Amino acid sequence: MYGATLNAPTPPFVEIENLHVTFAARRRLPWRQAAPMRAVREASLSIAAGTTFGLVGESGSGKSTIARALLRLLEPTHGTIRVAGRAIATLQGRELLAYRREVQAIFQDPYSALNPAHTVGTIVGELLTRHQGLRPGRQRDASVSELLGQVGLTPEYLHRLPRELSGGQRQRIAIARALAVEPALIVCDEPTSALDVSIQGQVINLLMDIQAQRGVTYLFIGHNLNVVRHISNNIGVMYSGYLVESGPAQRVYEEPAHPYTQMLLAAVPVPDVAAQRARAAQRRQHDEASTSAASPAEGGCPFQPRCPEARDICHQVMPEALPVIGGGMVRCHVAGEQSRRT
Numbered sequence: 001m002y003g004a005t006l007n008a009p010t011p012p013f014v015e016i017e018n019l020h021v022t023f024a025a026r027r028r029l030p031w032r033q034a035a036p037m038r039a040v041r042e043a044s045l046s047i048a049a050g051t052t053f054g055l056v057g058e059s060g061s062g063k064s065t066i067a068r069a070l071l072r073l074l075e076p077t078h079g080t081i082r083v084a085g086r087a088i089a090t091l092q093g094r095e096l097l098a099y100r101r102e103v104q105a106i107f108q109d110p111y112s113a114l115n116p117a118h119t120v121g122t123i124v125g126e127l128l129t130r131h132q133g134l135r136p137g138r139q140r141d142a143s144v145s146e147l148l149g150q151v152g153l154t155p156e157y158l159h160r161l162p163r164e165l166s167g168g169q170r171q172r173i174a175i176a177r178a179l180a181v182e183p184a185l186i187v188c189d190e191p192t193s194a195l196d197v198s199i200q201g202q203v204i205n206l207l208m209d210i211q212a213q214r215g216v217t218y219l220f221i222g223h224n225l226n227v228v229r230h231i232s233n234n235i236g237v238m239y240s241g242y243l244v245e246s247g248p249a250q251r252v253y254e255e256p257a258h259p260y261t262q263m264l265l266a267a268v269p270v271p272d273v274a275a276q277r278a279r280a281a282q283r284r285q286h287d288e289a290s291t292s293a294a295s296p297a298e299g300g301c302p303f304q305p306r307c308p309e310a311r312d313i314c315h316q317v318m319p320e321a322l323p324v325i326g327g328g329m330v331r332c333h334v335a336g337e338q339s340r341r342t
């Protein structure tokens, strides 16, 4: 696909360059000037074909916003997203339809994505009709059964309704449905966060088996670094809209450079996502209600108020991405300085 030049480096399958997404301000308190929400700032990452990029970070840090931009569900304020070498913002008409097929998504709550009135056979079969022209009937049911087999379910599930399935089974149906269109890229936005820990592992293993068989590329968003590490070749850590660290999964996990990544790892396991969400919502409300001093000075590192290592410069300047020994980058004055010294 990329031409026949020998030894030419293969361009990454997904390339996100300097992505910014800013949401317009919602003014909740009439006397306050509402600031626009800068959900993603200066984020760059790339994913090689057939590999997994894991994205972690606390609630509200911008993970889903990156996912939605990649799915073309929202328009970036600034920056470029290239998939298979093409800028997705320019896709139109047939090309855009092809993109919507090539790039599938699996979300946290599969129930809301499955039509409650339809059987599994219809839910998955509809996609085979749309994309492969298979009419409802025995042949289509056979193809659905094959897909069910690939996600570890027997053909008897063909006649089940979503409400008759467990959370893990629903997520398997969501995966089967994504596979029905033979995607090149699957954006997985916390597909296992709502599942029991024991089931999480099964779904992760299933996704990894599918990748080994089909060579599909994943952007995998998660809260639990232990889960994400298992499935990811590379990991990115987000804080307050910034990608503050990225690199090979093993390096990030074993030698985290950013103080925030170190804190995340020290807190492993982080099981209670619901409580984390509630806290984040509370914090946002508090920030909105209090006077402007709650957030760090514009231009400084957003992690500085929580950072045990913060220096003067951290209040004033957002650090650039600096290379880390062992691979990847870190955006931190202190960690960057250490990596330069060694």
Ligand SMILES: Nc1ncnc2c1ncn2[C@@H]1O[C@H](COP(=O)(O)OP(=O)(O)OP(=O)(O)O)[C@@H](O)[C@H]1O
Pocket: 023, 024, 037, 038, 039, 057, 058, 059, 060, 061, 062, 063, 064, 065, 066, 277
């Ligand atoms: N459509 C929108 N309009 C305004 N603000 C938004 C919109 N979508 C997201 N945001 C805000 O942008 C920030 C990033 O949201 P995002 O959903 O990307 O976070 P996240 O990292 O996926 O969090 P979570 O772990 O809770 O899913 C949040 O502060 C959120 O409130």
Ligand SMILES: [Mg+2]
Pocket: 063, 064, 065, 189
């Ligand atoms: Mg999210």
